[in-house]
Amino acid sequence: MASGKLDRQPSFHDLRDLTPFRGVQVYAPVRGFGRRIASRVTGRVRAPKLRTFASKVEKQVHAAIFLGSDPERLVLLARAHPGWSGLCYVAAGLHAYRAHQHAQAAELLSRGLAGASEPPAAAFAATYLGGLRHWIELSEGVEVEVAFSEEAICLALAHSLREIGRPEEALAVMDPLPPSLPAALATCRLYEVLGRPRDVVSRTEGLTNANDVAAALLVIRARALRELGQRPAAQTAVREAMRRRRTSFAVKNAAATERALLMLGVGRRSRSGVAESAPSAAFEELRAATKARRAREAEARELWLREFERLDGGPRL
Template sequence: MSSDQSREASAFHDPRDLTPFRGVQIHVPLLSVPGALGERIANASRRYRIRPLSPGVAPRLKPLTPRPVKHIHAAIFSGAEPERLITLARTYPGWAGLCYVMAGLQAYQMRQFPQAAELLRRGINTVNDDDAGRYIAENLMQLLTQVELGDGVSVRVLFSEEAVMLALAHSLDEIGEPEAALEVLEPLPASLAKVLAISQIAASLERHDLVIGLSDGLRNVDDLAAAILLLRARSLRAVGRLKDTEAAIAEILRRKRTSLLLRNAAMTERALLVLDAGWKALPRRRPRPIDRKLRPGGKAEQQEWMRAYRNKSGK
């Protein structure tokens, strides 16, 4: 198969000129920080995550905007108040789909995953009227939300179907529904973010063949690709393909600007690979314990061994 054909067949190839993804963040889980310091850092980070989106300055509404639009606009940009948006969804049924989606994203940013999954599902299945559609096109297309794709890897996504689906898939995985999360991700356009999210869930289910197949031929072009290659290396090591594991680790370390956290994780995988290779290199049959001369059996043999030892040592 030619290189062009293999590129078209790769699941991670993105045919679009412009994607909704706007930057990757690699971080260390705060649970690894011991004691009260870890709790203080975690609480501070939660306070900074309260705002559901990153719009900068809220867009101004047109003059003579109807009151329902003003109320919903204020609820979206004023802070994290999912209950306020739920009340507006019941008050204005034509805007219910948008209100539930935005309430779900706010709950997701506060890491309230059960509520986020329920609200996002409800919002996706509720049809908005034409006024709500126009409002989305005029005011929400530049909003950014941060979605977690894997352990320690998150991405900022412009408001879009992909942002909502990635947040829903992560919420479902967090509440113990990984198969449902995979179904949510399947219809999304091909992208590195989609492959990383699927690979993370598949790795947790020990579906290593899926992780390996999705990342076959991937190069370390950015940190998202490096995170996928790290999952690939772990899956390859789990199924015993040690040479391919070394190749995946080498590809992670090839790019100098790869995140230091990902490079450290790759070095850890290399150390584990050395341990696995060393164990597999040992002979399968147990060696003979000790030569018979060094392990006398009866009393006569023991006395003969002791005489030989004294003569050898000069005692």
């Protein structure tokens, strides 16, 4: 999406009375920690009871979605019942996404969005899938709980495409979604991957730290501003990210790291727009101080060893 198009519409103000987003989970970048918690929470969803005179295909799809986690079972149902292919492929893709099989999830979710869903399949989704919740990763360390909806499908598909190295396609998937903070965070992360800091800055104008998703988005904004050489604006974004007392520790830690990089002048650009390759004066001072401290420590250790040998009666062979 071009920057001019972003300037003419709100990018993160969600004006709806009811949204599919339920909760946010922010965790430290320890591999699998947050996702294990999310998997346990997602697994507690109770399967809704089928209506009395449900058809055979309804019973099969219900069992495949709620009583199992194998995508292949739903793929076979999609092939056997073309009118249910859209719903079956989407459900199979979400099963693959929860198992972190992103290549398979991207393929199945794409087929599901392009597949057909006859009225019986749409009625089944409206009746039984409204209570489903899915944890979708928006950026590293930030996940949001989303009710079963088009936004949940598109966010999961965009994340899977990003994981397998197809960020341009992920951006195209995000375009139709209505403005919201989770969608803005996922989109700005894609802009960051693609090296488009100006789009990040344009999309986050006027953002304040209202919750953890906004705080994580402010950290990405600060990184984009630092890359563009706009240090005062980047420092303002970092301060806003750390302002709220109840902001997640992981987000505050990322903001503190960004603040340290700003103090050292890492990633600054010259007036011509070319990144400076030479380290800043503050960095040189820090390196010189570290070198002097290590020299003092080595000298003190040498003196201690000499004193120890003297008290012990000389060195031993």
